[in-house]
Amino acid sequence: MTGPGTDRSGTERTGTERAREVLPGRPTPLGAVWDGTGTNFALWSAGAQAVDLCLFDDDGTEHRHRLEETTHQVWHGRLAGVGPGQRYGYRVHGPYDPAAGLRHNPAKLLLDPYTRAVDGGLTLHPSLFGYVGDAVDGGARDEQDSAPHVPRGVIVHDFFPWDGDRPLRTSWSDTVIYEVHVKGATARHPDVPPHLRGTYAGLAHPAFVEHLQSLGVTAVELLPVHHFVSEPHLLRRGLTNYWGYNTLGYFAPHAAYSASGSGGGQVLEFKTMVKELHAAGIEVILDVVYNHTAEGDHTGPTLSFKGIDNRGYYRLGGGDPARYTDYTGCGNTLDVRRPAVLGLLMDSLRYWVTEMHVDGFRFDLASALARSMHDVDRLSAFFDVVHQDPVVSNVKLIAEPWDVGPGGYQVGNFPPPWTEWNGKYRDTVRDVWSGAHVGIRDLAYRLTGSSDLYRSDGRRPFASINFVTAHDGFTLADLVTYEHKRNEANGEGNRDGESHNRNWNCGVEGPSDDPEVQSLRARQVRNHLATLLLSTGVPMLTAGDELGRTQQGNNNAYCQDNELSWLDWKAVDEDLRAFVARLVGLRRSSPVLRQQAFFEGHEIPGAGGTRDLAWFASDGGQLSTQDWFDTGLRTVGMYLDGRGIRQRDAHGRPVVDDSYLVQLHAGPDPVTVTLPGPPWADGYELVVSTEYPTGEPPKFTAVGPGPIELPGRTVWALRVLRRP
Template sequence: MSEPLKKPGVRVLDRGVEFSVYSENATGMELCLFDKAGAQTAKLPMAHAGGNLFRLMVDGIKPGQRYGYRAFGEWDPMNGLWFDPAKLLTDPYAREIDRPYRYDPDLSEFGVDTADMVPKSIVVADSAEDIGHVDFPDGGLIYEAGVRALTMLHPDVPKPIRGTVAALAHPAVIDHLKKLGVDAIELLPVTAWMDERHLQPLGLTNAWGYNPVTFMALEPRICPGGIAELRGAVKALHEAGIGVILDLVFNHSGESDQFGGVVSFRGLDNATYYRLAHDDPSVLINDTGCGNTIACDHPMVRCYIVDSLRHFVTEAGIDGFRFDLAPVLGRRYEGFDPDSETLHAILNDPVLKDRTMIAEPWDIGPGGYHLGNFPPPFLEWNDVTRDDIRKFWRGDPSMTGQLADALSGSSHIFSTNGQGSTRSVNFIAAHDGFSLYDLTAYVHKHNAENGEHNRDGHDENYSWNNGVEGETDNELVNNRRRQDLRALLATLFVSRGAIMLKAGDEGGCSQKGNNNAYCQDNEITWLDWAHMDGELVAHTAELSALRKRFAVFSQTDFFTDDDVLWLRPDGKVMDVADWECPECQCLSMVLATTETTTGHPTRLAVLINRGLEEAVFLLPEAHEDGWHSLAGQSQGAVEIALAPRSVSLYAERLNEGETH
């Protein structure tokens, strides 16, 4: 006979199914079984099995069984206790649920039965299929996409699967990713979430998914086939050489603040799963801005997080994870600790240690900004690079040095503690904020459709509109925007470190100036495939191919003096006065590199002109073959006339032993 479960979860055995759930403060626990129509078929008391576990073996049931828990104990929210046996509770370890979560005021009313409101957990057996793993290269290209946004309007994807995880496996989607040279697609949350309670009266729904209730079950609205559907999509992407990264939210849950629902964690043991104020257990600490904060330093919560990650690796072949508001993972009551046991457990778990880990290195709690402070090999979203690239191209004064640092992998941030390489994820736009096109078309946010009177979203976006706010028929303005988009994309692709491209930015997609489109599950966020700028898509694909062709961009060790020269347009080395010049509009970055396919030594010149006038650049003295435009323009030139608001690349093949 198998040993009983020693931690929470569900285990399928030949004789039936064993259930186990954790609570430190519950006085009793009840397992409720349901049929597929939602009717309750059994209420079974669970035994207190020690170690704060309640356990029950039920003979004769099989995968597909619906179930939920009811916890008994004291209802005393002023002391952090929310036990109410009238509340049906989703199993935190549920791998699938039978329908989406939905907010209802009765979820927080004591004594009101919620069996007809709360999704039923579904028993799922382990998969025996191993679909392998795709390694993400250190300086690879991440494509950030929401499942619905990416596929809802794709004309080649069959309508029945548009907006679902299954659509990611469609050849048309995969062909587009391959055309762009994507190394990994990073999916906005696919785990089941609850729409925020203020959205329903506005007729809106959550479009991003950053409001989970439980951390393993997949969202039925976008993944109706559960873990098998995700596994199938990952398998198809792997066969195309594309990795899959999941954006996961372990920092808060959709049970929200004290006015939110009792759906899972709160009803099982509020004081265990959430961080409460030391001096007032009625207060949920809100380091996330979402009403609560998961107590990630609690041993049981730590186990749950690691088990969730392992689940997605072993059951779906997921290649990496991006952690929303990641400092919460390392928070203790005293603050963020990069050596926390939870971060250590994630990085050293034998199932997880070869996967890519990416931190969003800030939350809104005390001392919550930690760019550069996460332990290696965590990669980190780099908002400094994001903002500096934006400000440079907007025309802000004295930005030349900041741009050079951004292109170099932000060594001043990531060289702490003797580290010799960057862990930066460079990006200019992401799901949160303006799209790349909107950076060039809007000075102000336009979020009125979010229902908050334009109060939500960041007020400073370091954006510009080229003379007209929003859409226009003025072809001069539109041409300037296209120039700026090409230059912004080129800047991203020649930066050192991993890079991330927001889905749709390769084709100039707009969100109509909405910089907080989390609640716009509609044409505002859905990619308009029919009106993609084909020339811009081709430009992005060319940049990606160049990035892969030359090793210098995907390498992550910091530049030395032998690797790079920074030159003025006249070909002279930049000095302190040049770096500090407020009006500096131009910069040359000359790089020593090799071609990845041949290993042949090469010099690259990246020429940057953010000015409104053409600029003349003198390249360093050429060797035998001279400088050649990588855009197929001038050949063998040394003096280059560079168009305004543009970036251009030139290459010179060297003989063995030659340097720049």
């Protein structure tokens, strides 16, 4: 060991140093890559004047090694004998001038943006911040060492026995998504061993996998699993970030979700989870947050990017480089216009596909990634690179098509091959079932794949990810129980969360012991789910909605890492679970309910005048022009002819299916509807009805053409019967 001293650049060295030579190494790939005998370290920083690689012993002792080599703004070096399990970080020397957008501070230990694993947590301490006291914009930087209070990177061994694991490549039209939180899924599951609850291993446990299979879902969409930390304002209130939309490490699985500890075992555990889910026929989609980082605004901590190259990673205020352009509502926005940042994003995506075997991504606040200057640009570099990438372009890509900036709401405007969270679908379905007088014109578009949004640019119905609820907002049970949010536990005076939720509490605010209210609420839940699962497009279920989960009216539980958010496996609505499984099963067995092309409304040759899609009023006639614009209309029949499907099977044969009539009645009172007769049908079989707790009517409920009473607030799915 050598004591403190001065290196060749004249910078004072305050740590101890191993007598180990730093070899030149290579500038690529970025990150810490072990080659079997040593590790190559490479860090991009255009503004750095010097970079120290910091290695940590098990007892926390730090050893600093100056990286003397720079190539194309990448600082690099190789250390022999350093390998998997080694904790490390960086200290970057350079000017500290917030007014110019420069925030270098070697007193702050920085996480490698490319680290594959993270060890240690974030503890609230003044040393996290680069500035002195309250002098946020001052020229003096804080000299306190942050190393004891921040996480470190971990070198990992990439080998894993995939044993023939291959992408499932489930077609979009066959996909049913289940949005779920890794911890919340099994934190309270009695059949998952206690030491595995709330972990990647818990999610892959047979008790949970069998639940997914029983529902018939084909993909899990995991809330963020990139390593994240909690915001200082939450830590000050004694809370933590539960959802995870506060990323710090874009290559590292979140360490707290690992039953294997944080020494790199989380990588192995994550891969094992993916492998087990694939074996069960379930794809893995990641919710990713490339729009902002955990470092917040100008008052936020210096943890990684801010200290490495603040001007290179972030979009700074045009007139004031001391501030950040914030299109995300989270304090900062990553500048994807810059090659190094775009490279980080693409390297991360490719890593999760090629090394971790995930099947797709849902991009949080994707509009922020598509902004070239101020407007959302469909021809931005982000789109171009994604489309041309031979790896990323071949997995499932889902955009959350909005951000909080001007013009950020871009539902329907992302280019092929993107799919989108269809916020208009959510709003329309909620409006219909909450009793709003919106008519059925917009509902008809949503039920049939939203051709008004996705057809003009060549996309298909599966461009629409249909959903009624998501992690952000009321659960489905709460949507029909509360009209007003109850977010006091978040410590923000109930000011957070959406106030306009397009919901109805069925006449009573909050829980009720009234059997009629309970029955109505249960039916309303089934009505939302039936609408979702009978719609063309890709349905997304929110974990727990099939169980009757409540958050007690909290519609922004992002900071509630407790039983309020976790799935309660002791309070399961078994009838509701059976209802969802029945509808998913019907959908998966009926190609006419999950079509790959938009309906044409044309007559089917040889079918006697029927159409692939037809709309019927309650009197049995097809809807008139006046009906389409009648905002008071609350009853409609959607006829889907299985002989008019415009797709072929793998052998080139036309796909033919049963035909269905879906009757939807959102009015409160029973209504007499006339079911159309020949050539549309000779009779009908009621296969799903939301008036029954499991959706299953009495055995073979045959219904003839003609008048029939449809109960209030009900969805029927009727299979068309034809004489031979």
